[in-house]
Amino acid sequence: MKKIGIFTSGGDAPGMNACIRAVVRTAVYHGLEVYGIKRGYNGMVKGEISKLESFSVSNTIQKGGTILHSARSKEFMTAEGRQRAYEQLKKYEIDGLVAIGGDGTFAGANIFHEEYGIPIVGAPGTIDNDLYGTDYTIGYDTAVNTALDAIDKIRDTADSHDRVFFIEVMGRDSGYIAIPCAIGGGAEIVMIPESETTIEKVVDTLRTGWSRSKTSFIVIVAEGDVAGHVTEIAGKVQSALPHMDARCTILGHVQRGGAPTAADRMLGSQLGIACVEGLLEGRTNEMAGIANRELVYTPFIDTITKIKPINPYYIRMVDILSV
Incomplete structure (x- = not known):
């Protein structure tokens, strides 16, 4: 693997830029070229792709939103759209992808991998914290x-x-x-x-x-x-x-919106590194996450289909403390 692409998709979340920064600098650390894909799958289809260097992500860790922007893509939901996205990636000789987003992002990544076999590792970026396979999501x-x-x-x-x-x-x-x-x-x-x-x-x-x-x-x-x-x-x-x-x-x-907390900057940075190193280890179609303070990888299909339950004790806490 010599070249990887990175994109953010779905709703923006504070800490996404910390994750982007970590992906870029981890790629550079390991001697890889990294390309930013703007506006998620929509930009992938349209070829909004440009090379990123270490300095490209300077002074971004403290910023909210996503410097790569985000967008929905009806075109990517079609087989023809995914074909065009794949052709754009091949034009830049991109060997693997890092996808930052939620279940919709990973559902798209899952289909894309099944059709074209391109390795993809994801980072959970959503304020909702509703993804199975990680205790916390970036932005939560x-x-x-x-x-x-x-x-x-x-x-x-x-x-x-x-x-x-x-x-x-x-x-x-x-x-x-x-x-x-x-x-x-x-x-x-x-x-x-x-x-x-x-x-x-x-x-x-x-x-x-x-x-x-x-x-x-x-x-x-x-x-x-x-x-x-x-x-x-x-x-x-x-x-x-x-x-x-x-x-x-x-x-x-x-x-x-707003500047990410220290926790989200840490989480985004940790998972950004994990995504790149996961690709280098041969992982694909998986999401990097944190469970019980340990780094774990969960298949996209599980993050999409399995429910992440809320501890009922927390609900009981509200009842007790409101007396």
């Missing part, structure tokens, strides 16, 4: 801290005005962001897709708290919760408890 720690900072500020106004705030955090179909935000933010209730929390339970919890002289409350809602959208949930609770002043805040994409 930063997203949690960003959300928690906002929740702390909202609690100040909730307390000042005796209000109930329903705060929606990101996470798609996972409650991994919601859980630490609820525990760290002192929330009375957390609503996540993995554990059903009925409107009736929310109402009972708030009513009980009110009877104990609590006058302000925080309810953390994961965006994929089965009970519905945060505004819908708040409306139903307000109808059941008309004496309470309920407000909603959707934190949204602010959770994706």
Whole structure:
């Protein structure tokens, strides 16, 4: 293997640039040429490929987003599109790929490898932390801290005005962001897709708290919760408890931005090295991750199909600490 390509795909996540930097410098360390592919699979199809040197990634580790940019690609989802992507890689004589992204990225990589046999090793880059095969994903720690900072500020106004705030955090179909935000933010209730929390339970919890002289409350809602959208949930609770002043805040994409925390810079750097050295070891169609503080590699098919469960003890912690 003499030349490798690197790209980011799907949603951006703080720490992706640390991972890109580590891939480039590890490649240089091992005497490989490395090429950056801009805008994910879309750029691969269109040939947006350029050589990267060590200096190309200077002063990037502290930056949020991704210097390689990201995009969705309907064209890559077709056999014709993947054929064009392969031809572009062969034009640059690229022997292997490092893919930074989530399950959609790895699903595309899995198909691409099956069709053309090009070695691919992935790094988990998503704030959702929902990928099987790693305890933490790049961007997760930063997203949690960003959300928690906002929740702390909202609690100040909730307390000042005796209000109930329903705060929606990101996470798609996972409650991994919601859980630490609820525990760290002192929330009375957390609503996540993995554990059903009925409107009736929310109402009972708030009513009980009110009877104990609590006058302000925080309810953390994961965006994929089965009970519905945060505004819908708040409306139903307000109808059941008309004496309470309920407000909603959707934190949204602010959770994706900003400088990565030290933890995400470390994780991105560690996994970037692992991706390149995994390729050199002959690994392919696998994701590098951290499990129990050890470096592990997990087949793409497992990261795509297997569910990463949330420890139910964390949910119990919210119940205990909200008394």
